[in-house]
Amino acid sequence: MTLKRLDRRTVLRGVLATGAAVTIPLPLLEGMLNTNGTALAATGTTVSPLYVTWFFGNGSLPGLWKPAATGAGSAWALSEQLQPLADFKSYLTVLSGLENKLVVAGVEHPSGSAGATTGAPLNGNAVRAASIDQIVADAISKGAPFRSIEVGVTPATPNGPQDSLATVSHRGPNARNNAEYDPKTLFNRLFTTTTTTPSTTQPDAASKLATVKKSVLDAVIADGTSLEQRLGASDKQRVEQHLDAIRAIEQRLQTTPSDGGSMTPAECSSPTAPTVGKDTKSEAPPAVNTVMAQLSTLALACEQTRVLTLMFSLPAAHVYYRHLGSNMDDDFHDTICHTDPGDQSNQPRVDTGVNYAMKCLAEFLTNLKSTPYGAGTLLDTALVFVTSDTAWGKTHTKAEWPVLLAGKAGGKLRGDEHHNFPSDNLSKALFTVAQAMGSTVTQLGLDAGQVNSALSGILT
């Protein structure tokens, strides 16, 4: 393969443009492949597994979500609500019929969210187990600059007190991984070194600053280690998790691009910053989805992280899709899902909202599919787990939970299949995902959500 020098500015300006439907060309990564197309030429390292949770709030219309027929290839066709994903049918594994056994009346959205992402019930406001992305991170994130990255398109929320309404990524109980909603802040976190300018202008200022910061972080870790000695088990664990985060910062300092030996392509270290700001009107605007989908793709492509959660909308999101038309200018949760007339197959405004969510998912999948990675694309390597916090929002049904796997998971998934598991435990989908990503957990979830096996016939 010919190694071709590319103008990174040109490429990445294209990447970070907003508004237009985007095909991310990251030929720079192609340029990094060896002649077998299986490894990064610069280092000879094989490509890493990649995982994404893609979450949308307020559920679907189950009658329009579930494909009519099961099977593979031409045996099944996309349902109405999955039509926006038509370009990716060969990458989809639809898992229907699953039931969230953990939905609690009165707190359906928070308990539904916790069940669908942790497989466990709530304990007061806290989740009781780590979410699936963090289980996967335990298996695949070692050595990655960021253990996981959480991204949100809209902060629209019902503002309830439960942790499972505020995010769908949980390191464990009381350990929320909140989404970053501001594209610029996310960009800075991923692609620039932390903060500040030193008061020196020496050419090696960056590495000197890194030395100083390392000594600061070492002192912080020593302080924390002393503190731990005075604490009981659970508080000790809390401090230890903080120190883990400090160690991760330290690790990144030591691999700043300035040392020239970075594993990631140089093009990834200084892309152009986005200009789109965060959603301040709780309306999940297309421009924010576009740029967040792009930054998420870059984070994976540039190996900043192997585990990412993209929250298109939060559980029970009080989102207003004004940009979809004047008839959509109502609270999607309160008014449209809950009070619009119609049944599970016929709530037109709900359908419009779900359709928009799936179009936004399609935009992200487009990016993954068009970004070379290893022998194929990001979508060949990645597993994208798509789910929600309820099945049918109007009455918070728990049967026919929306679950979709996109991507080939490095060959663990065949794609282009629809499997129906009537009334089977939703947690088995999480177990299946964990297994696909190489996790060795033998049991997942708690109470009615506890399972110890994967759904049959899904993984190769």
Place this chain on the structure above:
Amino acid sequence: MRSPLAWAAASSLAFAVACSAEMTGPGGATGAAAGMASGAGGGMQSQGQGGGSVHVNGGSPGSGGTGVASTDGTAGAASGGTNTGDSGGTAGPGPLFDNPPAYAAPAGMLRRLTSTQFRNAVRDVFGVDTDVTQLDGDSWDGNFAVIGASSVVTSDLGAERYETAIENAVNTVFADATARAKFIGCTPTGGTSDTCVRGLVQNLGLRAWRRPLVTAELERLMSVAATAATTLGSPIEGARWAIVALFASPNFLYRPELGAPATDGTLRLTGYEMASRLAFLVWNSLPDQTLLDAAASGSLGTTDGIKAAVERMLDAPAGREAASAFAEEYLRLDRIQTQAKDPSLFPEYATALQAGMVRDIRDTWAVLAFDDEASVLNLFTTPTVVVNKELATVYGLDTSGLTSTNFVTRSLPADGPRLGLLSKAGFLSEFANQKEGSPTLRGRYMQEQLLCTPIPNPPPDVNTMLPDLPDMPMTKRQRLEAHRTVPSCSGCHEYMDPLGLPLENFDAIGRYRTTDQGLTIDPSGSFDGIDVADSRALGAAIAGDVGVGRCIFRKYYSYAMGHVERAEDGSVENALVDSFQASGFKLRDLIVSLVTSDAFSTVAPQP
């Protein structure tokens, strides 16, 4: 007597989940969460936030269900302590809790500074403002961030953000040579023996960590300073990075309150731990030198010493935070700054108005507690507002001389439609969606937070289908009434809507209005079985109810103690609530008696 919520006593009440569309909002699941805590308690206290049914007083079993426990205990928890059992008046209704178990100290805590405390501490030390939304999010437990602070785990992103916030604050000071020189106060010379930086680290460290640094800690920071001074070629850089290390340390971010053995065998907070607990309760920030001196002298180990310290702290300007910071959490004012409103309906809803909404509620609490020295019950009838130009406009007050950033205390017209806390724009706006106010959410807040009656979880598997409403203009009241014709809806909504409907004269940002959908608003409702004509009558009814004062006591007790109310708190609460009531529900008196109680300074070993 207060309406009980007893599922067991009203098993035919099915709860309509669809009716709960609005209940997923602010506070919408608070009561449910409390119920869950008692059910699912893995590893947590076995009591729900309501205090449990074991020590409920008032109401006779069978007369309507107070104290009748449901199968999972939530109803009992729900009714715990709301039991004034009287019809108002000033006479004490008897103990808050009957036959409480003996007091047992809760385990010592390691609390993380709340976002607000972090901001205040950084402001007090560096004079730099921090955007609280750029820190790790608070956790809320028992409706308080100061309680969630003892269990919250810092995320990777959060750790980065704290570090960044400190670097930014130090950079701001160091960017200005004059400010920097003043801050350091001497001339750094570099090296580990730099006496200037050593003294700075010692003094600043005492305040930042709320205790003296031990030798190893001091030397560690001096080593950071020496490395920075040498590597970056400037002794000033040594000072800079030692300060960053001091404030990036877990010893700044976390507050250990673990106690030390006293002669009687109990674990008492050390003098420095007591100084820290007092400072964060009364000032919501770091202790000052005088308080740290008191800690060093041992005087915070005596009741008189604590009393003298807290009186001084309450007299200081920052002492108003003892009311304001509580109000900020109690009323969840953090939400106001993150909540969007429909820009076409509410073009005035922007940063300045939101700031006004927050300031109005915070400062009104402080004015009543510290300037008027009034009962907390007066909050519900007070004409006092604290306004900037934008908020004065919403309130229909004269705006001459006002700007967005200067706030003045004003009185609303005594005969106007708006009086008291519940008609403040911040409260009304918070319990509303982007377009319209929510009687259900407003009522739910009142039921749970002012009456201490959590709405329990409904029984599972109820029929949740709602009839579709006719396609014609209806007021919010009419729509809610239509829903309440469904028996499965009315069970819960009866406890919320009649409290919230009197506020229908105020829209989604708290503007006064007389029509809804072009139809005249009927603002009548009821409180504790008393019909009220409108929001003023509602405020007057609430202000006349000692049960509300006693409920606010319970909330403040939890807030001050930093943990969710337990059955074991009953005896301490019984004593404190009586003195609070005897004082005429004066918050300042409550704070003094609370911090001088043994419970405030006693802990148990960490498990």
